[in-house]
Structures are given as C-alpha cells and as structure tokens.
Amino acid sequence: DTAVSQTPKYLVTQMGNDKSIKCEQNLGHDTMYWYKQDSKKFLKIMFSYNNKELIINETVPNRFSPKSPDKAHLNLHINSLELGDSAVYFCASSVLRGGATDTQYFGPGTRLTVL
Amino acid sequence: AQSVTQLGSHVSVSEGALVLLRCNYSSSVPPYLFWYVQYPNQGLQLLLKYTSAATLVKGINGFEAEFKKSETSFHLTKPSAHMSDAAEYFCAVSDNNAGNMLTFGGGTRLMVKP
Numbered sequence: 001d002t003a004v005s006q007t008p009k010y011l012v013t014q015m016g017n018d019k020s021i022k023c024e025q026n027l028g029h030d031t032m033y034w035y036k037q038d039s040k041k042f043l044k045i046m047f048s049y050n051n052k053e054l055i056i057n058e059t060v061p062n063r064f065s066p067k068s069p070d071k072a073h074l075n076l077h078i079n080s081l082e083l084g085d086s087a088v089y090f091c092a093s094s095v096l097r098g099g100a101t102d103t104q105y106f107g108p109g110t111r112l113t114v115l
Numbered sequence: 116a117q118s119v120t121q122l123g124s125h126v127s128v129s130e131g132a133l134v135l136l137r138c139n140y141s142s143s144v145p146p147y148l149f150w151y152v153q154y155p156n157q158g159l160q161l162l163l164k165y166t167s168a169a170t171l172v173k174g175i176n177g178f179e180a181e182f183k184k185s186e187t188s189f190h191l192t193k194p195s196a197h198m199s200d201a202a203e204y205f206c207a208v209s210d211n212n213a214g215n216m217l218t219f220g221g222g223t224r225l226m227v228k229p
Contacts, residue, residue, distance in 0.1 A: 004158070031215065033216070035217075040221075041203060041221070041222045041224075042219070042221055042222070043159075043205065043217075043219040043222075044219070045216040045217065045218075048215075048216055056216050058216075090158060090159065092159075094215060096215055102215065103149075103161050103164065104161075104215075104217060105161075106151075106158035106159040106160070107158050108157060108158045109156075109157070109158050
C-alpha cells in the first residue's frame with residue numbers, strides 16, 4: 001500500500017501553461033507539506049497544511065496555490081509556469097502533535113520540466 | 116532561524132570502509148534532527164532521528180548518528196559501507212515553532228567503490 005502518492009510522476013509543459021500536481025496520503029496524518037528540490041538537489045519547504053488550514057507559506061510566488069480539499073489530499077496548482085519552476089516537487093505528511101519530532105513521510109516526487 | 120550545513124557534497128568510500136557524513140546545525144531552540152536518504156529517482160526515506168532522548172541514535176540499514184550539542188553536530192556513520200548505500204543523504208532540523216517544517220542541508224552524495 002502506497003503511503004504518500006503523487007500524480008503525475010513526470011510533467012513536461014510549455015512556459016505560460018497552468019498545471020496541477022496531486023498528492024494523497026493514506027496514513028491518517030493531519031498535516032501535509034510541499035517541498036521543492038532544485039537541480040542541485042537542494043530541498044526547501046513551500047507550504048504546509050494542518051487539517052486543511054495553511055500553516056506555512058515560505059514566500060512562494062502567488063502563482064503557486066495549494067489546495068487541501070480534505071486532510072488526506074494536498075494539491076499544488078501552478079499558474080503561468082516559468083523556466084525556473086522546473087524542479088522535483090515532493091509531497092510529505094506527518095502528524096502535528098505539538099511536537100517537532102514526528103517523522104515526515106515523503107511521496108515519490110513529481111519531476112516538472114518547463115520548456 | 117535554523118540552518119543545516121553538510122560538509123562535503125560528495126563522499127566516496129570503498130565497499131567495507133567506514134562511512135562518515137557530516138552535519139552541523141544552527142538553531143535557537145533545542146533542535147530535532149533527522150537524516151533522510153534518497154535513492155535515485157525516489158522520494159526521501161527516514162534513516163533516523165534525534166528527539167532529545169539518547170544522544171546516540173541507531174537507524175535503519177546499520178546507520179547511526181550522535182548528537183553533540185557542544186559541537187552542534189549530528190554526523191551520520193556506518194561501520195562498513197555496502198554498494199547499496201550509494202545514494203543522496205540529507206540532514207534536516209525541525210522545531211516546534213515553525214509548524215514542524217524541515218530545514219534541509221544541501222545533501223551529500225555517497226558513492227561506494229567496489
């Protein structure tokens with residue numbers, strides 16, 4: 001059983017297009033995250049949602065809009081794609097129990113290529 | 116603000132040799148520290164984590180790490196490298212005040228020579 005799944009795995013698109021990446025977790029967690037990994041493998045948090053509420057927004061351009069329809073899903077919509085958006089996007093989930101020790105479980109990643 | 120520095124973006128060892136991957140952190144509050152491994156074209160998998168219990172933490176696949184507050188370090192070691200250990204390793208720090216977000220180091224690619 002897949003714990004954290006993302007679709008699609010690969011996404012190739014033209015500059016200026018709008019695209020979405022979907023994430024689902026079946027772990028019963030209440031918190032979900034989006035991370036961006038650039039071409040140099042550097043990983044950075046983008047957003048975090050707890051019980052469908054945004055709790056972290058790390059100065060990401062407003063072309064990026066996360067949406068959490070329920071606790072098990074966190075989708076990422078990107079408008080007007082730019083070359084610099086090319087990266088691997090990882091979804092993760094955890095339980096926010098008021099402690100920072102809970103493990104975050106990561107999805108397999110979505111490799112976005114903007115041409 | 117928290118930060119993590121991984122010294123050495125690439126480390127190469129021979130099969131059977133000691134693996135040492137370095138991680139230093141900066142945090143204004145007691146940190147929680149993690150090591151994740153990323154195999155090619157895959158997501159991140161937790162190796163081990165420090166949660167202020169024992170300072171020597173044992174993880175999966177024979178890896179362990181020691182938290183040293185005086186050195187602000189959390190280096191990852193394995194006594195004997197295996198070919199299957201070749202991967203990218205990330206050290207990360209988390210704290211209660213930041214919604215449990217992880218701040219990652221730049222990663223270290225471990226290469227294992229036969």
